[in-house]
Amino acid sequence: MLCVGNRLCGRMSEPVVTVKQGKLRGKVDKDFDGSTYYTFLGIPFAKPPLEDLRFKLYSDAMFVAGITEFIKLVLESSKNPVFCYQFAVERQFADMLGKMVNLKFELGRGTSYGSDIPYILMGKGNVAHEPADIKIMRNIVEMWTNFARDGTPTLDGSPANWEAAKDPQNFKCLKIDEELTLIDNPFSQTSELWGKLFEEYYPQL
Known part of the structure; x- marks a missing residue:
């Protein structure tokens, strides 16, 4: 469509x-x-939506485009800092998509939308047993809590090497895995494409 x-x-x-x-x-x-x-x-489709292409269009339209547009609107209308992150944890505990569609956990399939939720909001029976999961959870909760309290996502009392976004296309984001890494926007080309589509077909935004 x-x-x-x-x-x-x-x-x-x-x-x-x-x-x-x-x-x-x-x-x-x-x-x-x-x-x-x-x-x-x-x-x-120009190509059959298989393997890597299976969820790409859906993911770009439902998530990447909206994130880019949200960053743009906030930067234009507010002085509050915007911190972007990519949740890249590939662990069975975080495999939300696999659990929803009954897929066997496989490394290399990528991280699905919502996989960070178990590390932020722990429900009854939703317990991480692996040390790596505990480490990721503590990092996220500490950064989120400090950001809500102070406006800066600090970790162990110091900034988590995390830069606030200044441009909706070209910005740094924190890649959250067992280790924390600051990377360039991994979806810059996709963001640029969807930004042009928004400008052409939805100029009122």
């Missing part, structure tokens, strides 16, 4: 676009706020 916002959508009941492979006929739908947009259904 491809959805394209346009102020002229209301003038066309069946929009048609021409692509390399031929013509696509769509329809006009309305968003929750009453604005209109074009919808084109049944568009095949």
Whole structure:
């Protein structure tokens, strides 16, 4: 499915676009706020969505694009610091996606959305037994607590080598694993692409 916002959508009941492979006929739908947009259904992927491509488009659209736009809006409207992080822990304790869809835990599959939650909010019966999990948990809880209290995510009384974002595209983020590492935005190219899409089709943002 491809959805394209346009102020002229209301003038066309069946929009048609021409692509390399031929013509696509769509329809006009309305968003929750009453604005209109074009919808084109049944568009095949350029490549089969298998292996690494299986969740890439979904992940980019649902998470990466929103994170980038959120950082941009906060930096433009507030003086409060924005600290970005990438949760990169690949451990069975953190394998939330595998637990939800009943997949056997495998290293190399990556970290799913929400995998940091067990390290922040421990529920009854949700206990980490491995020393590495305890270490990760203590680091996260201490940094989050200090940030909520002081506005700076310190660790052991000193900054956790974590720089606040100053640009929504080019920023440093803390890679959280068994060790903490400051890295460049790992999704800079994806962020740039989605930023251009937002500017072109949603200029009001």
